Amino acid sequence: MxxxxxxxxxxxxxRIAAAGAIAVAGTLLLAGCGDQTKDDSGKDSGKKTGGGSSASAPLAGKLPKEIRDKGVVKVGSDIAYPPVEFKDKSGKTVGLDLDLATALGKQLGVEFQFENGTFDTLLTGLRSKRYDLAMSAMTDTADRQNGVDAETGKKVGEGVDFVDYFTAxxxxxxxxxxxxxxxxxxxxxxxxxxxxxxxxxxxxxxxxxxxxxxxxxxxxxxxxxxxxxxxxxxxxxxxxxxxxxxxxxxxxxxxxxxxxxxxxxxxxxxAPYGIAFAKSNTQLRDAVKAALDAIIENGEYDKIIAKWGVDAGKVTAAKVNGGK
Incomplete structure (x- = not known):
């Protein structure tokens, strides 16, 4: 299409942006409804993805020490937005963002744990340190970078930084x-x-x-x-x-x-989709940017984009705060 x-x-x-023709593959799983925050076992508050030993991860040393020691990156996400992030018929969290996070986690030697929340609360959760980053089909805009309310034009916070990974x-x-x-x-x-x-x-x-x-x-x-x-x-x-x-x-x-x-x-x-970070969390931002560039270079990024049928939205390099 x-x-x-x-x-x-x-x-x-x-949240959104447009970037040319984006075909949606006919083989995509049907979207699951609901606002669940537990994993398949019902025991966890979020979906973990990626990871592995930091000793075998080429970019683990770029992470902040406290995240490297925990081995987990907490991700705020509205998991009801297929095909970017959603729950399939079995209740498993799947989607473009989940697959990309898995690939980033392998580079960094950590697990990305997705925690479900309504979209309009994700940046608040980021500022309060409930999440380490937000990854939820979020458009990188100058207003968000500067903490400006798009409707009123008034300053409402310190803003966030983005690592851009897709366009839509x-x-x-x-x-x-x-x-x-x-x-x-x-x-x-x-x-x-x-x-x-x-x-x-x-x-x-x-x-x-x-x-x-x-x-x-x-x-x-x-x-x-x-x-x-x-x-x-x-x-x-x-x-x-x-x-x-x-x-x-x-x-x-x-x-x-x-x-x-x-x-x-x-x-x-x-406009681009961006992974959002608190302004103070530049080390994590730069580590994720390096990991994104690595999976773009090694071809894993292209494979994930192709899997979800959204090739026209792919980027050729990670960029910080590319939104206007």
């Missing part, structure tokens, strides 16, 4: 066969859109709502995760939904066996 990329002028950027985009989708001629964000005026709060879709909808003419209000319903928004749209509770293009395309392909939704219009807001 392919789509063009279009810049949406004047809109704030958040924002799409609109509707119930299948009920597009109501929706193709652009302007076409949503007078309609209701359902989406996940704290995302770029949320930012774009709020920006668009200010532009809609009198008598054609854009109604916005936001939810803790994207799957809840999809459920609402399936039930007839909205005219359209919006999310990252890979996520929207995955939902279109898998929901109801491909009979529930359809993509409309073009992607907007090109």
């Amino acid at each position: 392919t789509a063009n990329t279009t810049r949406h002028s004047g809109a704030a950027k958040s 985009g924002v799409s609109i989708y509707t119930p299948k066969g009920k597009t109501q001629s929706i193709k652009t964000w302007d076409d949503l005026c007078g309609k209701k859109v359902v989406l996940q709060r704290g995302t770029v879709s949320d930012d774009l909808a709020k920006s668009q709502a200010k532009k809609c003419p009198a008598g054609k209000k854009l109604a916005i319903e936001s939810y803790d995760n994207d799957q809840q928004a999809q459920t609402r749209l399936r039930a007839g509770g909205g005219d359209a939904g919006s999310s990252d293009f890979p996520v929207a395309a995955y939902a279109v392909k898998t929901s109801g066996g491909g009979k529930d939704f359809e993509l409309v219009g073009e992607q907007v807001e090109a």
